[in-house]
Amino acid sequence: MAIGVSVVGRSFKYHRPRGVFSAGVEEPIALIQLGSGPQTQPNMPATAVELSDGLVANSVHCWPNVNRDIGALAQWLSPFMPAGFYYKTFMWPARRWMVYERYIRNAAGLGTAPTEADPDIYDKMHVHCDVLVIGGGPAGLAAALAAGRSGARVIVADQQPEFGGQLLGERLEIDGGPAMAWVAAALDELAGMDEVGLLPRTTAFGYYDHNFVALLERRPIAAAETGRLARECLWKVRAKQVVLATGAIERPLIFANNDRPGVMLANAARTYVNRYAVAPGNTVVVFTNNDDAYRTAIVLAEVGVKVPALVDVRAFAPGALREQVSAHGIEVLNGWSVINAHGGRRVRMVDVVALDEAGAAASGSRRSIDCDTVAVSGGWNPAVHLFSQSGGKLRFDNARACFVPDVSVQSERSAGSCAGIFNLDGCLEAGFEVGAAAAADAGFTHGARPKRPRAEAPEEQPMRPLLWVPPPSNGKRFGKHFVDLHNDVTIADIELARHEGYESVELTKRYTTLGMGLDQGKTGNVHGLAVLAEARGNPIPAVGTTTFRPPYTPVSFGALAGRDVGDLYDPSRRTPMHRWHEQAGAVFEDVGQWKRPRYYPRSGETMGDAVDRECLAARHAVGILDASTLGKIDIQGPDAAEFLNRVYTNAWDRLPVGRCRYGLMCTDDGMVFDDGVTARLGDAHYLMSTTSGGAGRVLSWLEEWLQTEWPTLKVYLNSVTESWATASVSGPLARALLAGLTKTDLSADAFPHLGVREAVVAHLPARIFRVSFTGEVSFEISVPARYGMALWTTLMEAGQAYGITPFGTEAMHVLRAEKGYIITGQDTDGSVTPIDLGMDWIVSKKKDFLGRRSLNRVDAMRPDRKQLVGLLTDDPSDVLPEGAQIVGEKLPQPPMPMIGHVTSSYYSANLGRSIALALIKGGRDRIGKTVFAPLVDRTVSAVIVKPGFYDPEGARLHA
Amino acid sequence: MLLIPCPWCGLRDEVEFKYGGEAHNNRPLVPDVHDDTAWAAYLFMKKNPKGLHLERWVHAAGCRRWFNVARDTVSNRIDGSYKIGEKPPAIAAETEESA
């Protein structure tokens, strides 16, 4: 502004040139693309950006440049682009919206996103406090002082880099001295209090349930650039009490072409002079409906800006202020109105008209006044956004035509201008009172109450609650009267919406896009409501208010995400042997949060080669699998067996100590939920294993039943997954391998299948479980987690002689599928019962268990339910894709009725052919029948067989 | 974000808890005596009221205890919490009146 830049951007819809309208975050039009490269920031309100050396800013939404913008042609079409015009057109030819859409999308939008990842980092803080004061203006600082002096823990946050709020742009006095001197003293005092924290550059943007307030702190640019200091910090504050001192936002008066560069809020014009020593223009017409803009006229005149006229829609004049204005040689036009602004890229002249006696029509004499700036004031809107977000109810103050807080719902109080107190002395008074009351409610009553400072409280003449200029006596308005400067919504748009029946304020907003822009209508929403109210013939309170939704000002996604991005997006869990797997070149897969080796390719091997080799080794020599990820839940207590009876489908009372059993768990609606082997370690001591991904879920599930339904059972659960590292050795040579490392008798008679022993393995305390997921003789050896790597490397060394081969989850899946063993979550999907799996043998008929009753419902007993079967493709080399759908008969093209799908499918090197498991409707009755899998590129035929392709008698398992 | 009173640990942030649905929907002791409709009512049917809701929560990232909360589903105001097996304060008062 100091170097004479007028046009900062182009408007959203019509591409009209736009300048600077405000001096704060409420800015609707002066939007810039800040910076460049990966740190560019689109759509920043220029009025809220701190200047710094080397700052780069560009205009958005214009081409080729902001002064000459092709898009401005849209203005010529504007008569045919009223509110919601796009709902009425672009319908020809039929179904060709996407052709139009391509152009519309390119024309819309404002700034441009970065094209590289954000190099910056973001922090989060979680804090509790007694009193959170939002806003560091006079009311907020007074409240903070009052609360702080009581000893309460206080946080004061202000969105600006400096505290002082409105005082920063004023030349007011407190206790006879400059107001900013009082601000400095207050900050000194607050800084000296141990329990008080000051947060400048921090915007409270969301007020959520139970006095939870979210604030965004922006770190100073210089600090953020000098290292790894977070660019922004999200403060999550739980406050016992909140003091809202969020101030008020000045609003304009609406007249024709009120968007011309040079039209700005009167208080902003004053702020640029007082705070930044910048004159907003050379010749300024002031236009107001209230006293406050008189001060702007005086300030401007004092610094030598030419003020040809002050136009006041009120017929009367405020005594003292008017005299001061006149003393500066400014002509005061009472009962007049600005009706139009002329000019292209800058205002050059305004038309002013005398209003009739009632002030209802602009029908009197008319003049034009040359000027390059119009400073407008239509009064103030209290910033009730956070109050409203908290659930508080608003009340419309007719005298000042604004919403003020009425009924509080949460533990908060409003102080100062956000509560509708528009003079400094009143703000100070309210601040001290509310701050002390908030502290008292938080339990801090002993603060001394010193004399509060005083400020001048000049007598104010009432404003005239008129927000847009009356039409001429013929009622016809010419030119665009902008209500929402950001989205180019005019008075005519709102009237059209009402006229077409979109008369609920929410519908009007949606139809016109009023208040939906970057500024969320901070300077225009009340006008929109007033226009709608008049069009409907209702008072404003009857029309209602729109909902204030978070955030108060935009918040970066990065700040909301914080540090939980990149590798830290989700914790990854690694077993104690992880490093070995990495060094062995394992390819990992994500299983829940775990990283599990999927296969261990040797150089030159494909995945298929590696998996074949691993599978063959496990059946012909010995394979080793890291099974540490399986969930392990330690269950103790005299009622543990009864507890297992209730959660598993099978019976547990007779399981002896030293033995294990496989169990299946259902939800209470009868669907398979998880499975695993549980071992009895002692009289009242069991160890349950779960799937790797299901461990947490199963523990929570067991705890829920135990605590809520069966609190009388004496059972104690403990997750011990991470306490143990487990290596499973599997294959015909597994016994020989292990025998060399332990004294425990491993013979089939002494240690049969499903036995469990406490043992010493490789000098390590261990538990050995003879359980198998491969169908071979297998020993799962668990040692305390810290010995996991020692166990693994010892087994690998000792295993060299036996051709030991580490295998991953993929080979494990193949091996278990060869045996027809299920994986819950892969061969089940939450809609499968134990009966569907053909596991009737594990479903007790003699006792109740979770899910049992549901198995007797009509649908659970349907004969054509999907049942687990095996599939053998006619071409043994063709491996069906998992997820392939199965049809009973081939049709030339879809739709084709499906009878099931493939749940697991592999090439089995041991069998020399492909195998698959599938869920097929009435599958067990279809054994021997041929079915088809119609894929995109081919149709595969296969025969339904019993699941279980390898060693169905289990001879190898029991060997 | 809700502030939930765990009867064992005191007031804690919502993120420490898991929600467990409507409270006092106890599993029938002898499921077999219930017909499919009654069983469906236990499994699936919900009061889902606008207003006071007695609901279960578990302090999953804390003491891992399940307990009940009386919360208003329109305002999210929490009127209190009580341990499993205890009666909600309001219901206790009602029972006393009727007795």
Next chain:
Amino acid sequence: MTRYSVFSLVRNGLKGHRAWPRAWRRAEPRRSYQVIVIGGGGHGLATAYYLAKEHGITDVAVVEKSAIGLGNTGRNTTIIRSNYLWDESAALYEKSLKLFEGLTEDLNFNQMLSQRGVINLAHTLHDLRDLERRVNAIRLNGIDSEILSVEQVKAMVPILNTSPNARYPVLGASLQRRGGVSRHDAAAWGLARAASARGVDIIENCEVTAILRDGDHVTGVETTRGPIKAPKVAIAAAAHTSHLASMAGLRLPIETHPLQALVSEPLKPLIDCVVMSNQVHVYLSQSDKGELVIGAGIDPYVSYASRGSLPVIEDQMQALVHLYPVVSRLRMLRQWAGNVDVCPDASPIISLTPVRGLYINGGWGTGGWKATPGSGWVFAHTIAQDRPHPLNEPFSLERFTTGALIDEHGAAAVAH
């Protein structure tokens, strides 16, 4: 009904747009109707429209407690698709998608239907299996669906992080080309306008306070604007379904939860299709105005507060930045919540009830928007014929008793 077209727009433009008629008539409640539809959201309006259009029943009142289209119809992320796993769901949502494809012309109201493609990402082997299963099922149901390689996804969504070293790398994706977005307000307004033109009364600011019965037969409703008689009453009130059903003594398998969504500041085109992910849970598209439109899962607890909790948004943003690292500096402009009515199997109820003449259409959970015209179409049939259409027969209340759930949570379990 004045026809909307570029010509009528120009004609009215020359007259200062003063001659446009109301989009839908302002109606006062009459004493009785043949059918009362409770709820002036998309589903209720579609029901009324198809009652009039398909069944010739125009003596219909839509009663709405505030203004039309402001519930979940006005709060969703505008995504439409029919890529559902189960046959029953696929058929229902495909019916809806087909209706969407002709809705602009049918209603003479631009729906801004943008079939820009819906992509579902897979991040684990489990996801990939699930994806394959879905794509095959959808394809064999005669609905377009295909698998994309990582390279193909990257070509369609250049801002997507496809690094194999990502915490959850993208391993593949599915694509429904006919999926996309459609302007939510346009559906509500267009349906209201077309229904009104066919004689349906759309009565705003009229809240139902009781459902009137004579024995086991419904006879009408009591409202804040007086009693209205009708032999058929149809509830299409989303979050308020349980509340209304309880007025007729019914308890439903429905819970009401907050569902949050948010938009960014407006930006020049950044992403051309809709992308969803389950494992890294967030979905993203860009509106024609340039805002990124972002949603994810529901808040866990029952609430009618139309507000959710910040941690849910934080989780969404973590997922968002994980998938699209370039958006980190972009900013959330507005966040909001709707209240969604969730069934235990994540499928809706479109059904007769034990009260004769009372029909229920609810429990849509997070999937209601995309079903809007299809839901209305089958519900209108159910009301007019007093029996379900084959498309909604599986979605009866009965299924909770028989156990024939249509569990669209899918294979959410991760095991082994």
